[in-house]
Amino acid sequence: DEKYRAISPAEFFLKYKEIAGFANPARAMYQSIRELVENALDATDSHGILPNIKIIIRRADPVQNFYRITVEDNGIGIPPHIVPEAFGRVLFSSKYILRQTRGMFGLGVKVAVLYGQMTTGRPVEIITSKPGLKLIYYFKLRIDVRRNEPVILERGSWRKNREWHGTIVSLTIEGDWSRAKSKVKEYIMRTAVATPYANIVLMTPDNEIIYYERVINKLPRPPKEVKPHPYGIDLEVLKGIISSTRYKTVYDMLIHSFQGIGEVTAKKILEKTSIDPSKDPKKLTEQEKLQLINAMREYDKYRPPKPDALSPLTPEIIIAGLKRMYQPEFVEAISRKPSTYRGHPFIIEVGLAYGGKTPMSGSDKPVILRYANKIPLLYDEGSDVITMVVKEDIRWSNYLVELPAPILVFVHICSTKVPFKGVGKESIADVPEIRREIKLGISEVARRLRNYLSKKRREEELRKK
Amino acid sequence: DEKYRAISPAEFFLKYKEIAGFANPARAMYQSIRELVENALDATDSHGILPNIKIIIRRADPVQNFYRITVEDNGIGIPPHIVPEAFGRVLFSSKYILRQTRGMFGLGVKVAVLYGQMTTGRPVEIITSKPGLKLIYYFKLRIDVRRNEPVILERGSWRKNREWHGTIVSLTIEGDWSRAKSKVKEYIMRTAVATPYANIVLMTPDNEIIYYERVINKLPRPPKEVKPHPYGIDLEVLKGIISSTRYKTVYDMLIHSFQGIGEVTAKKILEKTSIDPSKDPKKLTEQEKLQLINAMREYDKYRPPKPDALSPLTPEIIIAGLKRMYQPEFVEAISRKPSTYRGHPFIIEVGLAYGGKTPMSGSDKPVILRYANKIPLLYDEGSDVITMVVKEDIRWSNYLVELPAPILVFVHICSTKVPFKGVGKESIADVPEIRREIKLGISEVARRLRNYLSKKRREEELRKK
Numbered sequence: 001d002e003k004y005r006a007i008s009p010a011e012f013f014l015k016y017k018e019i020a021g022f023a024n025p026a027r028a029m030y031q032s033i034r035e036l037v038e039n040a041l042d043a044t045d046s047h048g049i050l051p052n053i054k055i056i057i058r059r060a061d062p063v064q065n066f067y068r069i070t071v072e073d074n075g076i077g078i079p080p081h082i083v084p085e086a087f088g089r090v091l092f093s094s095k096y097i098l099r100q101t102r103g104m105f106g107l108g109v110k111v112a113v114l115y116g117q118m119t120t121g122r123p124v125e126i127i128t129s130k131p132g133l134k135l136i137y138y139f140k141l142r143i144d145v146r147r148n149e150p151v152i153l154e155r156g157s158w159r160k161n162r163e164w165h166g167t168i169v170s171l172t173i174e175g176d177w178s179r180a181k182s183k184v185k186e187y188i189m190r191t192a193v194a195t196p197y198a199n200i201v202l203m204t205p206d207n208e209i210i211y212y213e214r215v216i217n218k219l220p221r222p223p224k225e226v227k228p229h230p231y232g233i234d235l236e237v238l239k240g241i242i243s244s245t246r247y248k249t250v251y252d253m254l255i256h257s258f259q260g261i262g263e264v265t266a267k268k269i270l271e272k273t274s275i276d277p278s279k280d281p282k283k284l285t286e287q288e289k290l291q292l293i294n295a296m297r298e299y300d301k302y303r304p305p306k307p308d309a310l311s312p313l314t315p316e317i318i319i320a321g322l323k324r325m326y327q328p329e330f331v332e333a334i335s336r337k338p339s340t341y342r343g344h345p346f347i348i349e350v351g352l353a354y355g356g357k358t359p360m361s362g363s364d365k366p367v368i369l370r371y372a373n374k375i376p377l378l379y380d381e382g383s384d385v386i387t388m389v390v391k392e393d394i395r396w397s398n399y400l401v402e403l404p405a406p407i408l409v410f411v412h413i414c415s416t417k418v419p420f421k422g423v424g425k426e427s428i429a430d431v432p433e434i435r436r437e438i439k440l441g442i443s444e445v446a447r448r449l450r451n452y453l454s455k456k457r458r459e460e461e462l463r464k465k
Numbered sequence: 466d467e468k469y470r471a472i473s474p475a476e477f478f479l480k481y482k483e484i485a486g487f488a489n490p491a492r493a494m495y496q497s498i499r500e501l502v503e504n505a506l507d508a509t510d511s512h513g514i515l516p517n518i519k520i521i522i523r524r525a526d527p528v529q530n531f532y533r534i535t536v537e538d539n540g541i542g543i544p545p546h547i548v549p550e551a552f553g554r555v556l557f558s559s560k561y562i563l564r565q566t567r568g569m570f571g572l573g574v575k576v577a578v579l580y581g582q583m584t585t586g587r588p589v590e591i592i593t594s595k596p597g598l599k600l601i602y603y604f605k606l607r608i609d610v611r612r613n614e615p616v617i618l619e620r621g622s623w624r625k626n627r628e629w630h631g632t633i634v635s636l637t638i639e640g641d642w643s644r645a646k647s648k649v650k651e652y653i654m655r656t657a658v659a660t661p662y663a664n665i666v667l668m669t670p671d672n673e674i675i676y677y678e679r680v681i682n683k684l685p686r687p688p689k690e691v692k693p694h695p696y697g698i699d700l701e702v703l704k705g706i707i708s709s710t711r712y713k714t715v716y717d718m719l720i721h722s723f724q725g726i727g728e729v730t731a732k733k734i735l736e737k738t739s740i741d742p743s744k745d746p747k748k749l750t751e752q753e754k755l756q757l758i759n760a761m762r763e764y765d766k767y768r769p770p771k772p773d774a775l776s777p778l779t780p781e782i783i784i785a786g787l788k789r790m791y792q793p794e795f796v797e798a799i800s801r802k803p804s805t806y807r808g809h810p811f812i813i814e815v816g817l818a819y820g821g822k823t824p825m826s827g828s829d830k831p832v833i834l835r836y837a838n839k840i841p842l843l844y845d846e847g848s849d850v851i852t853m854v855v856k857e858d859i860r861w862s863n864y865l866v867e868l869p870a871p872i873l874v875f876v877h878i879c880s881t882k883v884p885f886k887g888v889g890k891e892s893i894a895d896v897p898e899i900r901r902e903i904k905l906g907i908s909e910v911a912r913r914l915r916n917y918l919s920k921k922r923r924e925e926e927l928r929k930k
């Protein structure tokens with residue numbers, strides 16, 4: 001007899017944690033650190049705060065490979081009534097909205113907590129306080145896996161004696177520092193390249209202290225939540241809007257629930273359907289909803305999606321980051337204009353460093369630093385759209401680059417929905433609109449490199465005479 | 466103010482459906498078909514039934530790209546009280562147990578239902594009956610996304626007038642047949658290669674009928690559910706066993722909840738801890754549970770995991786499938802002995818076809834047919850462990866193979882947990898134990914090919930004299 005059964009999202013992601021990046025102790029150590037760091041940076045730079053991030057990794061047991069990982073930030077903190085679910089309920093997030101952030105799934109820290117619980121039995125500890133609050137809050141929690149709920153083991157609060165805001169998260173997991181360390185250090189280093197406006201301190205179990213100091217006081221503009229664009233419409237999105245709408249007519253609901261639909265557009269869309277514009281949206285039939293979806297999709301004169309939800313780094317910040325890390329002979333960066341794919345706006349930014357301390361490339365392609373919503377991507381390089389463009393769509397010799405060479409390409413895609421291939425956020429799918437924009441962006445900076453190299457070559461030839 | 470929110474697993478997989486393989490209409494069409502076919506085959510060959518599978522794809526609208534996909538099987542059917550959740554609740558499955566099946570996540574058909582609902586608004590329809598029952602049951606359902614629950618729109622039953630058992634599932638989705646058809650046909654063809662014991666009929670929207678007739682009446686042995694092996698133990702697995710155990714002593718619980726632990730082994734494990742063997746397992750402290758985990762992991766004299774949970778195809782069936790499809794000049798297949806990775810047993814099977822109607826390879830590697838738990842994998846070939854072995858770990862010229870050549874390698878990994886890289890089941894992670902076994906398996910059949918080719922070469926030289 002078949003054993004039919006439902007499981008909770010916590011059971012699912014614990015059972016299949018390798019899909020979320022927790023494949024073995026070394027990889028789990030890497031993933032745990034990055035999930036905490038990405039949350040810490042989201043809590044700061046998405047809110048106009050210059051980040052101060054501290055990452056402390058210590059052995060937690062003399063015999064077993066247990067490590068205590070602590071990440072501290074000066075971000076917006078978490079309200080105390082939210083903390084248990086934020087850390088103890090899989091599929092809970094503040095990032096399910098249309099705004100560019102590193103986080104998107106509502107999984108990251110929870111899978112790390114589950115991994116710690118499964119390998120060491122130890123709970124997660126959180127200290128947090130929002131700006132302006134009088135109290136600092138403390139929680140010790142674990143996850144009830146079957147119910148997908150937090151279990152509060154301890155809680156407390158105390159008065160602040162100085163102005164402090166931010167969050168400190170501490171987990172204890174089974175790891176493998178000797179295997180993980182080069183990737184962890186590479187991840188933190190690449191994070192520093194993209195966030196030269198952050199102070200980042202890494203303290204390792206080998207008692208090493210690595211400090212990336214802030215070199216620029218400028219932040220990327222914080223992303224702003226936007227309403228959905230009609231290009232991204234489908235029946236379930238529409239049903240969601242209808243069920244939560246306060247508007248009494250379809251006409252008003254269209255104008256106020258979407259960006260890019262004004263009074264004229266709303267009229268034109270509704271003219272293509274048999275729907276009375278003054279009809280109560282909650283009374284629309286299935287047939288009418290489908291008509292409305294089709295009319296919205298076929299209309300082609302919308303204003304393009306607003307880029308307000310995006311938060312590009314900007315060429316100035318990319319150049320500052322590349323200069324500090326590689327002291328290159330030549331450095332350039334560009335930020336493409338916003339584009340869209342399937343209703344989601346995106347911006348491609350490209351940086352290029354050449355010479356100086358830039359690492360030597362392979363014989364087939366430059367060193368590639370891939371970023372998505374400011375997150376460095378280190379694994380699954382081969383199947384990433386950025387790699388495909390750099391290897392297949394750009395002929396580097398056309399730009400006077402003879403590989404191997406000390407050349408590095410920094411490619412950043414920012415979007416309200418980065419098309420990651422998996423929940424472990426390592427690799428970006430080959431979406432045609434994105435591929436085209438990356439190619440145009442890289443060609444642009446490569447042309448500037450070519451100008452520099454040809455000028456340098458002429459000067460050398462003059463000198464020889 | 467941050468918008469903190471929980472979402473259901475249905476909302477999650479609808480929002481991020483590309484991660485489950487539903488990236489665009491063509492790919493969604495492919496994925497919907499394969500999810501239904503994999504369920505149909507699981508319902509037959511895992512239960513000792515020679516499969517008869519019918520796949521019907523029809524246009525469902527004269528204007529819009531809507532397609533009705535229907536898959537019928539002669540399998541074990543579904544009890545009527547189970548149908549709504551099986552098709553209407555994400556993370557519901559009969560395959561969360563330790564037994565090799567194609568299904569494993571409890572997602573497949575539900576994401577297809579959600580995709581149909583989102584693109585066409587139409588519900589899923591199911592007709593089903595178990596062997597020996599008097600009634601056939603009908604359901605028309607959709608999914609309440611926010612609650613992750615089925616909504617039954619219609620239900621009915623009628624008396625059988627002849628013995629029939631099995632399931633018919635019908636979905637209507639937005640698709641793109643012109644873009645999807647070559648991949649869909651390739652998938653069905655490769656399924657037929659691995660299941661020469663199945664009758665498979667494919668009826669396409671172009672009114673084509675493709676029929677792969679059964680050519681062998683032998684089935685792989687059905688997999689049997691097994692108890693967990695101690696190698697796979699961790700704190701959460703142990704807690705699950707403790708909470709559901711009926712045994713009153715830790716000693717009895719160990720012997721009866723795990724395979725490979727007899728009375729002697731249970732004693733030896735407990736001697737390494739401070740736990741009284743007669744203690745009630747539900748009274749174990751956190752410290753004692755950790756001691757027990759460590760003692761179980763450190764013990765190294767277990768019987769290896771039983772392969773009863775596995776269901777290899779066998780060389781006879783692989784050869785029958787390759788012969789029918791490629792009529793090769795040379796064909797060989799082997800089934801390696803069971804091995805394990807992280808507590809999960811696995812078996813590698815390899816087939817090789819050469820000449821006849823075998824397709825021509827590329828210049829860098831033979832044609833590769835990848836399979837995991839009998840499922841053909843068509844996408845993400847580059848990042849799959851099988852591809853890595855075929856390209857990087859085997860020197861084909863050592864086996865007298867000069868690429869390009871009419872040579873095809875069939876590689877099948879069966880396991881109670883195939884290490885897929887994502888829930889879309891396209892690519893297998895590079896696990897060292899698995900990589901090694903694949904290499905040994907391919908080398909073995911390649912040696913037999915070399916014997917054949919060298920013998921053939923000598924005969925040709927003799928003939929020339």
Ligand SMILES: Nc1ncnc2c1ncn2[C@@H]1O[C@H](COP(=O)(O)OP(=O)(O)OP(=O)(O)O)[C@@H](O)[C@H]1O
Nearest residue numbers: 039043086093094095103104105106107108109167
């Ligand atoms: N350091 C932090 N400061 C402020 N809020 C935080 C912090 N860490 C976590 N949170 C809150 O907890 C929520 C859950 O975090 P979690 O990492 O699980 O998901 P996410 O970041 O939203 O998405 P993802 O799974 O993509 O990481 C976040 O959305 C955020 O609201």
Ligand SMILES: Nc1ncnc2c1ncn2[C@@H]1O[C@H](COP(=O)(O)OP(=O)(O)OP(=O)(O)O)[C@@H](O)[C@H]1O
Nearest residue numbers: 504508551558559560568569570571572573574632
């Ligand atoms: N054709 C069928 N015959 C019998 N049972 C079926 C059939 N289709 C679905 N089921 C039942 O419904 C359950 C859910 O199917 P679903 O495809 O969602 O998940 P799964 O097959 O268990 O896992 P996966 O997500 O990996 O496909 C199955 O576990 C099985 O019990």
Ligand SMILES: [Mg+2]
Nearest residue numbers: 039103108109
């Ligand atoms: Mg996060």
Ligand SMILES: [Mg+2]
Nearest residue numbers: 504568573574
């Ligand atoms: Mg399935």
